[in-house]
Amino acid sequence: MGKMEPIDSPSAQSLDSEAKSILTILLGHHNISRYTDIHISSTGIVKFRSRHILSLATNWEQLTDVEGKLRHDKQFDMIWRVLVGSEEWRTRIFRTKNYQIRVQPLIGMNGKKLAIRVQPAAPPAIKETLRLQGLIDRLAVSSGLVLVCGPIGSGKTTTAASLVAHWASRRALHVATIEDPVEYLITPSGGEVTQINCNLISADAAPNSLGLKQVLSRLLRGDIDALFIGEIRDDETRSAVLDHAATREPVLTTLHAGSIADAILRLTKQQGGSDQNSLRLSLSQCLDTVLYVDMAFTDAGVPVPVVIAIPGAFQPFRNAIAEAPAKTLNSQINQAITSCSAAEGGINGAQAYEAAIQAGATRDSVLAALPPDLRPGVAR
Numbered sequence: 028m029g030k031m032e033p034i035d036s037p038s039a040q041s042l043d044s045e046a047k048s049i050l051t052i053l054l055g056h057h058n059i060s061r062y063t064d065i066h067i068s069s070t071g072i073v074k075f076r077s078r079h080i081l082s083l084a085t086n087w088e089q090l091t092d093v094e095g096k097l098r099h100d101k102q103f104d105m106i107w108r109v110l111v112g113s114e115e116w117r118t119r120i121f122r123t124k125n126y127q128i129r130v131q132p133l134i135g136m137n138g139k140k141l142a143i144r145v146q147p148a149a150p151p152a153i154k155e156t157l158r159l160q161g162l163i164d165r166l167a168v169s170s171g172l173v174l175v176c177g178p179i180g181s182g183k184t185t186t187a188a189s190l191v192a193h194w195a196s197r198r199a200l201h202v203a204t205i206e207d208p209v210e211y212l213i214t215p216s217g218g219e220v221t222q223i224n225c226n227l228i229s230a231d232a233a234p235n236s237l238g239l240k241q242v243l244s245r246l247l248r249g250d251i252d253a254l255f256i257g258e259i260r261d262d263e264t265r266s267a268v269l270d271h272a273a274t275r276e277p278v279l280t281t282l283h284a285g286s287i288a289d290a291i292l293r294l295t296k297q298q299g300g301s302d303q304n305s306l307r308l309s310l311s312q313c314l315d316t317v318l319y320v321d322m323a324f325t326d327a328g329v330p331v332p333v334v335i336a337i338p339g340a341f342q343p344f345r346n347a348i349a350e351a352p353a354k355t356l357n358s359q360i361n362q363a364i365t366s367c368s369a370a371e372g373g374i375n376g377a378q379a380y381e382a383a384i385q386a387g388a389t390r391d392s393v394l395a396a397l398p399p400d401l402r403p404g405v406a407r
Contacts, residue, residue, distance in 0.1 A: 050128060052088050053128075053143065053145070064142060064143065065144075066142055068139075069103050069139040071096045090102075111141070115134060123148065127147075127211075130142075131143075146210070148212065150192060152189065153192070156182065157186070158382070158386065162372075167198065169316060170277055170315060174281075174317045175190075176290035176319055178284075186320050190279060191215075195217060197217075199217045199218040200219075201218060201253075202252065202253040203220075206224065206225065206256075206257035207257055207258070209222045239264060253277035254276070254277070254278050272313035286399075287360065287364060288400070294306075294310060295348075310349075311349035316336060316339060317336070325388055326389060331393075334374060334379055334382070335376060335401065337373045337374075338371060341363065341367050341373060361400045361401060364376070379393075380393050
């Protein structure tokens with residue numbers, strides 16, 4: 028694996044030389060093309076993820092030994108101190124010229140752990156994340172809500188960031204992003220992007236941090252054309268997304284979900300006195316597009332995006348969201364998705380499968396990336 032540049036950015040200036048050396052080793056053994064994560068446990072074990080499998084990080088220079096364990100007893104404490112410090116609840120991002128390191132501290136009953144992800148400093152071009160020109164052209168003129176859903180590590184944030192850059196460049200829009208934290212620094216070739224770190228969980232958890240309502244009230248006075256809210260995690264965020272999308276201005280967000288039907292169910296789940304029928308009707312009226320994204324792989328381990336896309340205006344899909352009985356909502360949504368074809372501007376499971384296979388992904392990895400209910404009838 029090729030070496031990456033040393034850690035050298037404003038956010039890393041306070042790191043001592045030993046910490047920079049360790050992070051450089053982590054970068055040097057990280058294959059950026061495979062979206063590999065690195066896990067470091069307080070037990071001293073270091074692992075990395077490739078093709079969804081965790082493997083021991085053996086013989087990573089002076090960092091780990093033949094058993095994938097940190098070579099020095101105090102190494103984990105030092106790494107935790109310099110990468111996490113006192114903010115044990117907060118994600119931190121260290122940026123280099125071409126890459127960035129996202130550090131997520133985890134504290135459980137069995138000790139502490141660091142989940143480290145290395146990403147490009149800027150999102151890839153949208154043609155690399157979606158690879159489907161008809162869909163890209165249609166998303167460029169979106170109005171209302173564009174929802175990107177998928178499982179953990181599927182590429183939701185990367186896809187959304189690529190779309191933000193595309194909106195700004197293609198339509199010369201002023202796009203504002205509200206994230207926790209800002210993952211990619213976006214510098215579009217046209218238009219303008221304003222990116223704001225906002226604590227989307229609880230503004231009370233950090234001194235001087237602003238909550239979503241405060242940030243939105245300030246942003247909407249700033250001549251904003253389109254909005255990206257990093258992730259729907261609670262009722263407040265959901266309400267803000269749906270309320271703003273109801274204006275038919277472009278709104279983009281992500282949601283952790285195992286399928287499109289699951290995303291719709293979670294987005295319209297009754298909470299805090301909200302009427303579920305009203306939520307479903309509101310969503311059906313403001314939804315522009317749902318994208319389900321995940322990763323398949325070639326034999327060489329190169330990731331290939333797997334994308335299902337359904338226009339919110341596709342009538343069977345819209346009717347299912349607004350009117351289907353709760354007990355049949357899942358099946359009716361899946362039936363609508365299956366019946367949506369390229370003629371309606373969509374990509375169903377069978378089409379997503381064929382596109383990924385043509386891009387070189389293995390059959391098994393594509394089937395694993397698709398929601399079980401939407402996999403085509405392919406003999407195993």
